Amino acid sequence: MTYPVADTRVTYAAGAAEASALVLHVEDLSDGRRAVLLDTTCAHPVDAGWPDQGADQAVLRTETGDIALLDCIVGATDGIGLHLGREIPVPKGAAGWAFVAAHIVAAGAPIAEGDAVRVVVDPGVRARTSAGHTACHLASLALNLAVEDRWKKQPRPDALGRPDFDGTAIDVSLIGENTSTDAYRLGKSLRKKGFVTEGLDEALPLLAETINTTLADWVATDAAVRIDRDGDALTDRRYWVCELPGTSARIPCGGTHVSRLGELGRVRVTLELHDVDGTSVLTMVTTVG
Known part of the structure; x- marks a missing residue:
């Protein structure tokens, strides 16, 4: 598996509700859903450390249609595995780790590494x-x-x-x-x-x-x-x-x-x-x- 080597670039802080992105990684989770990692996102993720604001309602728009975002969670990877939410074993900014927004979609969602997508948030x-x-x-x-x-x-x-x-x-x-x-x-x-x-x-x-x-x-x-x-x-x-x-x-x-x-x-x-x-x-x- 190929994992991101840099933190996700986020644009929601600047008010963006749409963003073009490249799929860097797709991983099947133990609960059957899939985690999609992008280079850029405008979707606000839930932070396990202070989860006051929830995930945006959004879709990943692909060439074949819209994929509903079931959740969006802060995750981290050391290049070996992906850890989500409270499972992250290191503090933010830890050397050798990339912190990412994990876009959670349904099992079998038609999306793959290298796809170009557009993240569209419910305004x-x-x-x-x-x-x-x-x-x-x-x-x-x-x-x-x-x-x-x-x-x-x-x-x-x-x-x-x-x-x-x-x-x-x-x-x-x-x-x-x-x-x-x-x-x-x-x-x-x-x-x-x-x-x-x-x-x-x-x-x-x-x-x-x-x-x-x-x-x-x-x-x-x-x-x-x-x-x-x-x-x-x-x-x-x-x-x-x-x-x-x-x-x-x-x-x-x-x-x-x-x-x-x-x-x-x-x-x-x-x-x-x-x-x-x-x-x-x-x-x-x-x-x-």
Whole structure:
């Protein structure tokens, strides 16, 4: 078998929803499906390390017809074998390894090494998912601002220089179409870092109102959003940048986003506090539209 020797070139960070590509490798997986490795893709893959944004809905367009993309997963190869998702045994950028976007298609899909294909992403799903991801970042910054007076110690700052509650307490983040869900653990380690949890339950309605007011103010500015990137390889660092009034917010992020906040329309959050195995968990659901 011939494996890629370089990371997949990705174009979704630049907003591309179509890309011409060459098939470098096709491998039958143990579950009967096939993994297709391309030199270039615009399809966003799931990253096992932080799987907040799912795979794009897309097709591989060939001379004989469209092949539906069942999944798209970050993988890695050392030239001997292909490892997908959590099976990758080395960190990103490891010497001697190529990190790739594995396009998962049905068993027996008519595609072979050397084929020229076109990757075509569903633009509607991409747009709605991008809106959910941008709103997620905005909401995290607004949440940090709303709870900044609950810190007794100075934690690390967020992209706006505020205490980074989101980055310190986040447990799970999931991006959907026009929505996101973030769960924050309010356990002993967070309290040791100086965050005051007493009275938080009673304060949730006011906190949500404060966050929603901030979000409405930011969206009304129609601030520009872009993705800065160190390069076009899958493992190159990428950053979400939003030019909010008077400041520029910059957050490491490998996902897709809208180009202006005005595209979001109305953004609102709801907050709930739950007990999970003896630990309080704050859940923030952000919706667009």
